[in-house]
Amino acid sequence: MIGFLAFSLSRAWQGFWRNVAMSLAATATMTLMLLLLAGFFIVQNGLLAALTFVEQKVEVEADLRPTALDADVDALELRIEALPEVLEVDYVSKEEALRRFREARAAQGEEDLTRYLDSNPLHASLQVKLRDPADFGTVMDALRADPAVERVKNITDLVGRVVTVTDFLRTAGLAILAVIGAIVLFIIINTIRLAVVGRAEEIEVMRLVGASDAFIRWPFVFEGALVGLLGATLTLATIAAVADPLGAFMYDFFRVLPIRVGAIARDVSLLVLGAGLGLGVVGAWISVRTYLIR
Amino acid sequence: MTLEAVTDRPADALPVARLGEPGSWGATERRDLLVLNDVTKRYPNGREALRDVDLVVPEGDFVFLVGPSGAGKSTLMKLIIRDELATSGEVILDGENLARLPRRKVPHVRRKIGTVFQDFKLLPTKTVRENVAFALEVTGTPRGRIGPAVERALRHVGLTGQAAQFPRQLSGGEQQRTAIARALVHDPRLVIADEPTGNLDPLISWEIIQLLLRINELGVTVLMATHDADVVTALRKRVVALEEGRIIRDEIGGGYHRRG
Numbered sequence: 001m002i003g004f005l006a007f008s009l010s011r012a013w014q015g016f017w018r019n020v021a022m023s024l025a026a027t028a029t030m031t032l033m034l035l036l037l038a039g040f041f042i043v044q045n046g047l048l049a050a051l052t053f054v055e056q057k058v059e060v061e062a063d064l065r066p067t068a069l070d071a072d073v074d075a076l077e078l079r080i081e082a083l084p085e086v087l088e089v090d091y092v093s094k095e096e097a098l099r100r101f102r103e104a105r106a107a108q109g110e111e112d113l114t115r116y117l118d119s120n121p122l123h124a125s126l127q128v129k130l131r132d133p134a135d136f137g138t139v140m141d142a143l144r145a146d147p148a149v150e151r152v153k154n155i156t157d158l159v160g161r162v163v164t165v166t167d168f169l170r171t172a173g174l175a176i177l178a179v180i181g182a183i184v185l186f187i188i189i190n191t192i193r194l195a196v197v198g199r200a201e202e203i204e205v206m207r208l209v210g211a212s213d214a215f216i217r218w219p220f221v222f223e224g225a226l227v228g229l230l231g232a233t234l235t236l237a238t239i240a241a242v243a244d245p246l247g248a249f250m251y252d253f254f255r256v257l258p259i260r261v262g263a264i265a266r267d268v269s270l271l272v273l274g275a276g277l278g279l280g281v282v283g284a285w286i287s288v289r290t291y292l293i294r
Numbered sequence: 295m296t297l298e299a300v301t302d303r304p305a306d307a308l309p310v311a312r313l314g315e316p317g318s319w320g321a322t323e324r325r326d327l328l329v330l331n332d333v334t335k336r337y338p339n340g341r342e343a344l345r346d347v348d349l350v351v352p353e354g355d356f357v358f359l360v361g362p363s364g365a366g367k368s369t370l371m372k373l374i375i376r377d378e379l380a381t382s383g384e385v386i387l388d389g390e391n392l393a394r395l396p397r398r399k400v401p402h403v404r405r406k407i408g409t410v411f412q413d414f415k416l417l418p419t420k421t422v423r424e425n426v427a428f429a430l431e432v433t434g435t436p437r438g439r440i441g442p443a444v445e446r447a448l449r450h451v452g453l454t455g456q457a458a459q460f461p462r463q464l465s466g467g468e469q470q471r472t473a474i475a476r477a478l479v480h481d482p483r484l485v486i487a488d489e490p491t492g493n494l495d496p497l498i499s500w501e502i503i504q505l506l507l508r509i510n511e512l513g514v515t516v517l518m519a520t521h522d523a524d525v526v527t528a529l530r531k532r533v534v535a536l537e538e539g540r541i542i543r544d545e546i547g548g549g550y551h552r553r554g
Contacts, residue, residue, distance in 0.1 A: 004434060018419055205415055208375065209429035209480065210404030213397075216432075293376075293400050 004214070012222035015199065022195050023227065029191045030231030030276060031238075033184040038239055038272050040180050044173045045264050051166040056087075058133040058162055060140055061153040063123035068148035073124075076146050080128060083142065085135035090127045097122040123150065133159050185279060192224050192283035203291045213292045220284045228280025232273045239268065324352040327484055327515050328374065333383035335369050335539075343369035345539040347383070351517065353483065356510045358526045359519040360550055361536035367519040370536070371486050374517075375407055376400050388483060405433060408477025408485040412492035414469045416461040423448065423457040426476045433480070447475040451505060467498035474505060485509060487518040491525070499525065523550035
C-alpha cells in the first residue's frame with residue numbers, strides 16, 4: 001500500500017514535469033477559471049450584503065398620540081418587540097425626531113425652518129426594524145390596533161418594490177454563479193482530458209503489460225490533484241494581492257460599500273481549494289476511465 | 295550479434311528456462327495454453343471480425359498467424375489479451391475462461407502474456423532500461439526485484455550496452471528488441487507478436503525472428519501474426535491462416551500460401 005502510494009505520487013510528479021508545457025497550460029486554465037469563480041463568488045457576496053442592507057432600511061414607523069402615557073408606550077414597545085417578525089424596536093422621542101429633522105435639513109444644505117416654530121410639531125414614534133421586509137403587514141396591523149398609536153405610515157408600495165428588486169437580483173446572482181460554475185467545470189475537465197489523452201501511449205503500454213486499474217488511474221488522479229492545488233494556490237495568492245488595492249479603488253471610485261474580502265476570506269479559500277482539488281481529481285478520474293479495462 | 299547473447303546466457307538466468315528443461319513437461323502431455331472454442335466476434339457496428347474460430351495452442355508451440363489485412367488477426371490477439379470479449383464461444387488461456395474472468399483479475403492474465411507490435415510502442419521519454427523496467431513498475435513489482443529482472447531481459451535480447459540510450463538513438467531492430475525485452479521481463483508463458491517485422495528490413499527481420507525462435511526454445515509459446523511469406527515458408531512451423539474471420543487452414547510445416 002505504501003509502495004503503491006509512493007509509486008503513484010512519484011509517477012504523478014514525473015508526469016507533471018515530463019510534460020511540463022501541457023501541465024502548465026492546465027494549471028493556467030485552472031487558475032483563470034478559479035479566479036473567475038472566486039471573483040463572481042465575491043461579487044455575489046457583496047451583492048447579497050448590499051441587498052440585506054437595503055432591506056434593513058425598510059422600517060414600519062408608527063406615530064404615537066401626544067396623549068399616550070409612557071407606561072402604555074412601554075407596554076406596546078415590549079409587545080411589538082416580542083413579535084417573531086420583528087428585529088428591533090426604537091423609540092424616537094419628540095425631541096429626537098426634531099433633532100433628526102434638523103440634521104437632515106442641514107445635511108441637504110437647506111434652511112432650518114423649525115426656528116420659525118414656537119413648539120415642536122413632531123410626534124414621538126416607534127420605528128420597527130423587520131427581519132424580513134415582506135412581513136410588514138402583521139406588524140402594521142398590530143400597531144394600528146393599539147390605542148396609543150395615532151397612525152402608521154403606509155409602506156406597502158415601497159416594500160413591494162424593494163422585495164421585487166432584491167428577489168430578482170438574488171436569483172440572478174445565483175443563476176450566474178451556477179452558470180459560471182458549470183463553465184468552469186467543463187473547461188477544467190476538458191483541459192485535464194487533453195493532458196491525459198497526451199499520454200494515451202503510456203496508458204496503452206501500461207494496460208498491455210498488465211497494470212491494474214489502480215496503477216493506471218491513481219497517478220493521473222494525483223496529477224489532477226496537483227494541478228488543482230497549484231491552481232488554487234495561485235488563485236488565492238492573486239486574490240490576496242489584489243483584494244486591498246481593488247477594494248480601496250472601488251470605494252474611492254464608486255463611493256459604495258467596498259466589497260470586504262477579509263470578511264469572507266475563509267469561504268473564498270474553501271471554495272477555491274475545494275473547487276481546484278475536486279475538479280482536478282474528478283477531471284482526471286473521468287478522463288482516465290476511457291482507458292481502463294472494459 | 296544478438297543471438298550470441300541469448301546462447302551465452304546461463305541456463306538458469308530466466309525462470310522461463312525451467313519450462314524448457316527436460317522433465318518439466320513431456321512432449322506427450324503438453325498442456326493446452328490457449329484454446330478458442332467456436333469463437334465469434336461481432337463489433338457493435340455489426341462487422342463480424344471472427345466467425346466460428348476453433349484453435350488449440352499447446353504450451354511451447356510456435357504458431358504463425360497469416361492472412362490478408364482485415365482477416366481477423368488483430369481481433370484474435372485482442373481477444374487473447376482480453377482487450378475485447380468474444381461475442382460467443384469461449385477463449386481459455388492457461389485454464390481460465392476469459393469471459394468469466396472478473397475485471398480485477400484481467401491484469402494478472404495479461405502478465406502471463408508478452409506483447410510485441412509492429413510499431414514497438416516504446417515510450418520516447420524513457421531509456422531502454424526504463425522502458426523495460428516500466429512494465430514491472432506499473433505492475434507493483436518490489437523495487438529490489440526490478441533491477442536484476444531488467445538486466446536479465448536486456449541480456450537476453452543483447453541490448454545491455456544500449457541500456458542507457460533513448461529509443462530515438464536506436465535502430466529499428468534495436469527498438470523492436472527493446473520491446474521484446476519488455477515483453478519478456480514478466481517471464482510470460484505466451485508471447486504474441488503482431489507483425490513484429492512489419493517495419494524492418496529483411497535482414498533485421500530475420501534477427502527478430504531468430505530471437506523469437508530462441509525464446510520459443512526456452513519454452514515460451516509464441517504466436518506471431520505476419521505478412522512475411524518468405525519467413526513463414528522457410529521456417530516450416532505451424533501456420534494458421536485466417537480469411538474473412540474464419541480459419542481456412544491450420545497445418546504444421548505449411549507455407550505462407552496454400553499448397554497446390
